[in-house]
Amino acid sequence: MTIRVDLNADMGESFGPWPMGNDAEVLKVVTSANVACGFHAGDPSVMAETIKVAQANGVGIGAHPGFPDLQGFGRRRMQMGREDLQNAIRYQFGAIRGMARALGAEVRHFKLHGALSNMCSEDEEMARACYEAALSVDPDVIIFVLASTAQEPAVKALGATYAGEIFADRAYNDDATLVDRSLPGAVIHDADRAAKRMVEMVKAGAIIAESGKVIPSRVDTICLHGDNETALQIARAVRAGLEAEGVKLAPVGA
Template sequence: MTQTVDLNADMGESYGAWKMGDDAALLDIVTSANVACGFHAGDWDVMAATMKAAAQKGVGIGAHPGFPDLHGFGRQRMNFATGSLQNLVRYQIGAAQAMARAAGGAVRHLKLHGALANMASEDEAMAKACYEAALDLAPDLIIMVLAGTAQQRAASSLGCKVACEIFADRAYNDDATLVDRALSGAVIHDPDEAGRRMAKMVGEGAIITNSGKRIETRIDTICLHGDTPSAVRIASEVRRALVDSGVTLAQFDGLPV
């Protein structure tokens, strides 16, 4: 049976005159785009332009909500009461839906960003609260989860559509969470290494951690961060390595887990 996997990238992270990443180049490589909603990065003009470009290229559009942390790029941990956290998610998804509709597209998936995502990967109740808020607005939304973590368990408990994600440019701990960016080796910058490890993980159907541990998981999509200097080269090499290993690239269908 031919394996199929989606390639996604976080984008729309520029802000005003400040530019982040090469979204135009990434949109020629990926099959899904996670667009910042203006809280950790992005603004109304950037959202509109990014979603219009994605819609024109047939790339799946996703909302990428984060903490209200422009200064820290959404990577500073914050604590909110559950109701406020849910409103934070709803607010950003609503903006994403409006911009996507105006651009001739639609939001088909949700992916939490940065510290919000990391905290939800450790805390099932937090993840569930975020996903319930999103599904209140869009019951057919596909929830992109960090495979093998509390995010996946939360989405599974809701019975919603799910896309299980692994990361091309991040190292893994033995509990399937991502190695803290403050630690050496947490971010992978070598395109060849990224391509090899993704072909291996998809081929084996498992996350391979820093210690060599294998964590068997469903793999629906691979994240290619857009904010690193080698992002486009990593994305190109991962795509090449997967195609060369016989993997078909296509948008995920969001089957429940």
């Protein structure tokens, strides 16, 4: 049986004249784009341009909402009341849906960003609040969840369509959460290592933690970050490694 997987990357993170990442080249490699919605990164014009380039490359478009934290790039943990958090999600999701519609595109998936995602991977109730907000805007959206974390039972409880996600360039703890970025080795910069571990995890249908622990997981999509200097090399290496093993690459739900 042919294994099928999606390759996603966080896109549209530039702001005004300040560029972030190499979106045009990464969008030639991935099959799905998680587009920043303006709270942690991006702006309306960057959002529009990213959607256009994704469309031109046949890449699936997704919403990528985060905390209202431009200065911290959405990587700082914040405490928000449930209603405020849900409205922040609706605001961001609505913005990208409106922009996509104006450009003749469709927003197919939804993925939380940064610290918001990490907190939801530990807190099922918080994850459920975010997903309820997203589903109130679009009940048919595909929700990307950090596989085998608290995000998964939250989305299952809502009966939503979801995809299990693993990360090519991040190290894992034994509970399937990501190693904190402040710790040594949390971010992987070696393209060959990233490709090898993704082939191993996809074929095993599991997350493999830094300790060597194997955590059986849904592996529907792989995140390839677009905001570091080795992102393009890692994206190309992971794609080449998977294709060499006969893995089919396609957007989730396509």
